[in-house]
Amino acid sequence: MILVNLDVMMAKRKMGLTELAEQVDITMANLSILKNNKAKAVRFSTLEAICKALKCQPGDILEYVEDEEIIEGG
Template sequence: MAIIINLDVLLAERKMSVTELSEKVGITMANLSVLKNGKAKAIRFSTLAKICEVLQCQPGDLLAYQQSRTAP
């Protein structure tokens, strides 16, 4: 199972920097980088809601599920 984080795509579409998002959401650059790079183990709903508010998107725009491939 893999959850794909489309944060970089949304930031590019909105011409917003990671620094600007960090300031508007109130999350550290380090934590935002962990999320952006898909290394996060969890995300608080309040953080997800704030990111969606700032980026004017839905959680489904930010997160996607990709089924893992199994070897034959």
């Protein structure tokens, strides 16, 4: 499973949802879906815009974890 750690990077950069949504040119609703790990996919252009706005790498936002890890940890 791929986890989206967008909230962690936003906190590190002290950037709110509204500001990031404006910079990335994405709706607050879609950004919220991504931030809350509800997205089924993300376009590379969106990922690139998020990385540019947050000055980070895709690996700072996306994390692969085995399904068992989520069950054990949660």
